[in-house]
Amino acid sequence: MSEPATSEENEMEARLAYLDEALESGRMRRLKPMLHALHPAEIALLLESVPRAKREVVWSLVPEEDHGETLLHVNDEVRSELIEAMDHSVLLAATEGMPIDDLADFIEDLPDQVTREVLRSMDVQNRERLEAVMSYPSDSAGGLMNNDTITVRPDVTLDVVGRYLRQRGTLPEDTNTLFVVSRYGRYLGMLTLAKLVTLDPERDVSEVMDTDLEALTVDMPAAQVAKRFQDLDLISAPVVDPDGRLVGRITIDDVVDVIRDEAEHSIMTMAGLDEEEDVFAPIARSARRRAVWLGANLFTAFLAAQVVGLFEATLSQVVALAVLMPIVASMGGIGGSQTLTLMIRGLSLGQIGFSNARTLLVKELAVAVINGLLWGAVVGVIAEVWFGNAVLGLIIAVALVINQIGAAVAGVGIPLAMKKMNIDPALAGSVVLTTITDVIGFSAFLGLGTLFLLD
Amino acid sequence: MSEPATSEENEMEARLAYLDEALESGRMRRLKPMLHALHPAEIALLLESVPRAKREVVWSLVPEEDHGETLLHVNDEVRSELIEAMDHSVLLAATEGMPIDDLADFIEDLPDQVTREVLRSMDVQNRERLEAVMSYPSDSAGGLMNNDTITVRPDVTLDVVGRYLRQRGTLPEDTNTLFVVSRYGRYLGMLTLAKLVTLDPERDVSEVMDTDLEALTVDMPAAQVAKRFQDLDLISAPVVDPDGRLVGRITIDDVVDVIRDEAEHSIMTMAGLDEEEDVFAPIARSARRRAVWLGANLFTAFLAAQVVGLFEATLSQVVALAVLMPIVASMGGIGGSQTLTLMIRGLSLGQIGFSNARTLLVKELAVAVINGLLWGAVVGVIAEVWFGNAVLGLIIAVALVINQIGAAVAGVGIPLAMKKMNIDPALAGSVVLTTITDVIGFSAFLGLGTLFLLD
Numbered sequence: 001m002s003e004p005a006t007s008e009e010n011e012m013e014a015r016l017a018y019l020d021e022a023l024e025s026g027r028m029r030r031l032k033p034m035l036h037a038l039h040p041a042e043i044a045l046l047l048e049s050v051p052r053a054k055r056e057v058v059w060s061l062v063p064e065e066d067h068g069e070t071l072l073h074v075n076d077e078v079r080s081e082l083i084e085a086m087d088h089s090v091l092l093a094a095t096e097g098m099p100i101d102d103l104a105d106f107i108e109d110l111p112d113q114v115t116r117e118v119l120r121s122m123d124v125q126n127r128e129r130l131e132a133v134m135s136y137p138s139d140s141a142g143g144l145m146n147n148d149t150i151t152v153r154p155d156v157t158l159d160v161v162g163r164y165l166r167q168r169g170t171l172p173e174d175t176n177t178l179f180v181v182s183r184y185g186r187y188l189g190m191l192t193l194a195k196l197v198t199l200d201p202e203r204d205v206s207e208v209m210d211t212d213l214e215a216l217t218v219d220m221p222a223a224q225v226a227k228r229f230q231d232l233d234l235i236s237a238p239v240v241d242p243d244g245r246l247v248g249r250i251t252i253d254d255v256v257d258v259i260r261d262e263a264e265h266s267i268m269t270m271a272g273l274d275e276e277e278d279v280f281a282p283i284a285r286s287a288r289r290r291a292v293w294l295g296a297n298l299f300t301a302f303l304a305a306q307v308v309g310l311f312e313a314t315l316s317q318v319v320a321l322a323v324l325m326p327i328v329a330s331m332g333g334i335g336g337s338q339t340l341t342l343m344i345r346g347l348s349l350g351q352i353g354f355s356n357a358r359t360l361l362v363k364e365l366a367v368a369v370i371n372g373l374l375w376g377a378v379v380g381v382i383a384e385v386w387f388g389n390a391v392l393g394l395i396i397a398v399a400l401v402i403n404q405i406g407a408a409v410a411g412v413g414i415p416l417a418m419k420k421m422n423i424d425p426a427l428a429g430s431v432v433l434t435t436i437t438d439v440i441g442f443s444a445f446l447g448l449g450t451l452f453l454l455d
Numbered sequence: 456m457s458e459p460a461t462s463e464e465n466e467m468e469a470r471l472a473y474l475d476e477a478l479e480s481g482r483m484r485r486l487k488p489m490l491h492a493l494h495p496a497e498i499a500l501l502l503e504s505v506p507r508a509k510r511e512v513v514w515s516l517v518p519e520e521d522h523g524e525t526l527l528h529v530n531d532e533v534r535s536e537l538i539e540a541m542d543h544s545v546l547l548a549a550t551e552g553m554p555i556d557d558l559a560d561f562i563e564d565l566p567d568q569v570t571r572e573v574l575r576s577m578d579v580q581n582r583e584r585l586e587a588v589m590s591y592p593s594d595s596a597g598g599l600m601n602n603d604t605i606t607v608r609p610d611v612t613l614d615v616v617g618r619y620l621r622q623r624g625t626l627p628e629d630t631n632t633l634f635v636v637s638r639y640g641r642y643l644g645m646l647t648l649a650k651l652v653t654l655d656p657e658r659d660v661s662e663v664m665d666t667d668l669e670a671l672t673v674d675m676p677a678a679q680v681a682k683r684f685q686d687l688d689l690i691s692a693p694v695v696d697p698d699g700r701l702v703g704r705i706t707i708d709d710v711v712d713v714i715r716d717e718a719e720h721s722i723m724t725m726a727g728l729d730e731e732e733d734v735f736a737p738i739a740r741s742a743r744r745r746a747v748w749l750g751a752n753l754f755t756a757f758l759a760a761q762v763v764g765l766f767e768a769t770l771s772q773v774v775a776l777a778v779l780m781p782i783v784a785s786m787g788g789i790g791g792s793q794t795l796t797l798m799i800r801g802l803s804l805g806q807i808g809f810s811n812a813r814t815l816l817v818k819e820l821a822v823a824v825i826n827g828l829l830w831g832a833v834v835g836v837i838a839e840v841w842f843g844n845a846v847l848g849l850i851i852a853v854a855l856v857i858n859q860i861g862a863a864v865a866g867v868g869i870p871l872a873m874k875k876m877n878i879d880p881a882l883a884g885s886v887v888l889t890t891i892t893d894v895i896g897f898s899a900f901l902g903l904g905t906l907f908l909l910d
Contacts, residue, residue: 012805012808013805013808013809013810016808016809016810016811017808017809017810019810020810020811039686039687041685041686041687042686045804045805045806048804049805049806049807049808049811050811051811051814162652165652165653166652166653168653169653169654170649170653171652171653174690175649176648176649176690193631193648193649193651194625194626194630194631194648196648196652197617197620197621197626197651197652198620198621198623198624198625198626199621199624200621229711230711230712230715231494231496231497232494232496233708235629235631235690235706235707235708251690252690252707252708252711253688253689253690253707255711256684256685256707256710256711256714257685259711259714259715259718260685260714260718262718263714263715263717263718263721264718264800266718266722267718267721267722267725267796267800268796268800270722270796271792271793271795271796271797272789272793273793273796273797277797279797279801279806279807279815280814280815280818283818283821283822283825284825286818286822287821287822287826290790290793290822290826291825291826291829291830293789293793294786294789294790294826294830295830297785297786297789298782298786298830298833298834300785301781301782301785301786302782302837304781304782304785305778305779305782308777308778308780308781309778309841312774312775312778315770315774315777315778316771316774319767319770319771319777320767322763322770322774322777322780323763323764323767323770325763325777325780325781326756326759326760326763326780326781326784326893326897327753327756327757327759327760329781330752330755330756330759330889330893331749331752331753331756334748334749334752335745335749337726338726338727338728338745340726341722341723341726341728342726342728342732342734344722345719345723346734349500349503350467350468350500350504351500351504351734352504352734353467353468353471353472353504354471354472355468355471355474355475356471356475356504356505356506359506359735360734360735363735363738363741366738366742367738367741367742367745370738370739370742370746371742371746371749374746375746375749375750375753378753379753382757386764434785438781438785442781
């Protein structure tokens with residue numbers, strides 16, 4: 001998301017070009033070595049970059065052992081498209097070896113028949129684990145967690161723990177910590193592998209375990225889990241049920257996805273888009289989605305036009321007002337967007353709340369007045385020279401100041417009002433804001449024009 | 456960044472309100488218990504939420520042992536403000552126990568005299584480590600890495616490694632992996648603690664080490680490091696110099712910060728803001744920064760006004776054109792922003808390159824035509840009814856279609872052109888886009904009006 005072209009970007013560009021050439025020339029076999037050399041996440045990105053019509057061809061060249069992981073990495077729309085075209089047996093094979101938390105996400109997109117087969121092919125323990133994870137919403141700690149934890153008792157020595165692990169032979173992926181639980185399964189603390197390998201083997205687990213990290217509750221929203229991981233620099237954390245019994249663990253790689261998705265969600269939502277949308281979605285589907293956003297905007301644009309319509313008589317006499325009108329609207333929109341963006345980020349970080357919004361409003365108002373006066377003066381002078389009318393120059397300057405002030409109030413007020421109404425400020429904020437700045441700008445500018453410029 | 460008010464949000468809101476009340480009533484001592492109970496990341500957020508004038512008072516109540524970590528968590532602007540007001544001895548104390556990678560970031564903000572004292576107070580080994588990290592740009596693998604790695608030789612048994620670790624007694628924070636290096640310090644592979652505790656102690660390190668993860672080079676850009684961690688679901692990775700010698704390790708908690716900062720950078724840049732900006736920055740500083748952005752926009756707004764100016768004669772005869780003008784401009788801007796946002800995200804993910812942009816353009820054009828026709832028809836009918844003029848309705852419908860098409864071309868073309876010129880599309884994209892959609896919209900609408908509506 002930054003400007004310098006890294007070598008990685010060029011590499012991706014080169015891959016796209018190579019792919020494009022192979023697709024054009026029809027020599028698809030040449031893609032095989034490339035696809036074999038790539039990691040599933042890179043294959044996924046490539047699939048998202050291929051126009052829909054050719055995706056299936058590329059997919060047929062992806063090595064079967066990468067199917068599962070690649071499907072986990074593509075966005076929701078591309079995933080369902082690929083799954084739809086796959087044989088049931090191939091789909092079943094793709095689920096093999098998938099970690100429980102990933103499988104729980106994946107299985108929701110499978111045809112019912114395949115889901116049944118997947119469940120039938122699992123052993124009892126894994127099936128129970130899967131069903132446990134699936135019983136929680138996917139955007140909660142329960143949905144993010146993996147339940148293949150290794151637990152130990154507090155009253156054994158590190159030596160006993162060591163012998164137990166050696167007997168097991170392997171640990172679940174990314175296990176850096178063992179969890180200490182009571183006889184009834186209640187979470188008591190964590191024992192890092194680092195402690196296990198450095199401390200005296202004769203010591204008891206209860207003496208050396210870490211107890212300062214509070215466990216996450218299974219119903220904690222994913223956004224809050226992500227915040228906790230970031231604030232405390234966690235690598236993994238235990239998850240407990242309402243009775244304090246250990247039910248699983250969350251590792252940071254799952255949380256990274258949440259953090260990235262949240263950030264993408266904000267950027268896309270502010271433009272009325274969905275972060276899971278396929279870039280090459282079918283035209284009809286894209287058009288339908290965009291239509292809603294354009295329609296909402298049209299409604300607000302008509303409000304602004306109606307305000308202009310009130311001043312028809314003035315406009316027909318002083319055409320200069322019509323010429324300069326877009327400048328007032330544009331400056332108000334830009335100024336307001338800056339305050340709005342600051343608010344949307346501040347609210348999402350928790351930096352800004354109802355109690356300190358007043359102080360922020362005072363600051364934003366001061367900034368608006370300063371910039372309104374500065375650019376109002378510039379625009380005023382230009383307008384005066386352009387149309388040879390000093391009163392017109394003065395009027396547009398005053399309108400600009402008024403509009404900047406209105407933009408600051410709207411920029412602070414709209415997101416707070418939306419938060420109160422439980423509406424995502426990123427979604428509707430900019431449409432409502434520009435409506436308000438347009439209405440204020442046009443009213444002020446054309447209103448003053450009517451008062452002072454008519455013969 | 457999502458809508459539902461979580462309990463954590465309410466908690467933050469309650470803290471802000473409590474703080475506000477204490478600041479208002481002057482009973483500051485009441486804050487002490489709260490600040491003692493909070494984690495440094497939470498204190499940092501609270502400090503960012505406090506108006507500048509009162510920040511120093513709150514800071515004086517923060518427990519000294521949390522000073523270092525809290526300073527690491529606040530944004531750049533607040534950090535330099537707090538550092539400026541701190542005694543040198545307190546600053547020196549705050550650096551104690553900081554991990555090398557954090558210290559390397561922090562030290563850049565310290566007064567020279569304190570930096571010298573910090574360096575003097577360190578032992579030779581740590582000073583050399585710090586200087587090594589500081590010699591790399593902070594947005595590279597070298598700047599992100601920590602160089603307190605634990606290395607082992609390939610030709611020893613796991614038992615020997617185990618005894619060595621027990622002798623050490625502790626491991627650096629977040630150590631889950633030991634790095635295997637040759638006699639000359641060349642990186643050979645990784646030995647996870649999980650393997651160390653599960654496998655037969657008589658086996659050699661070389662037999663069981665993981666060699667499939669390619670080491671990161673010390674000059675790799677931070678954005679690429681972040682992508683690698685996400686693609687491969689890494690928890691930690693080795694960093695090597697150009698000769699393949701191990702120089703450090705990067706753990707995922709440092710990468711999470713990069714991912715979050717990148718996402719914030721995009722959102723803030725699109726509004727002409729800086730992600731490190733203090734919400735309560737001094738008014739003069741904020742006003743100066745915003746002035747630049749408003750000025751750039753003003754320049755482009757004048758271009759649009761100039762286009763309108765070409766049609767003064769027409770506007771004075773058909774005032775309805777002036778009334779409906781904002782609708783055409785607004786719809787073009789909204790449609791274009793959607794394509795632009797899709798492109799900015801696609802480029803940053805590597806989903807879109809020059810080779811598949813053509814396909815995307817075709818799709819966006821089709822979407823533009825469909826929505827142009829749909830909303831053009833709606834606007835056309837409304838305009839006809841409003842002003843009782845069928846030709847006017849037809850004209851605005853055609854102008855809307857033309858503007859949607861222009862918006863699609865601009866939305867795809869501008870970010871590609873900017874990428875070619877090494878300009879961040881998020882920074883200048885929307886200003887340039889709305890200029891183009893305004894110019895196209897006004898030209899088409901007023902031009903058609905001149906042709907068909909004048910007497």
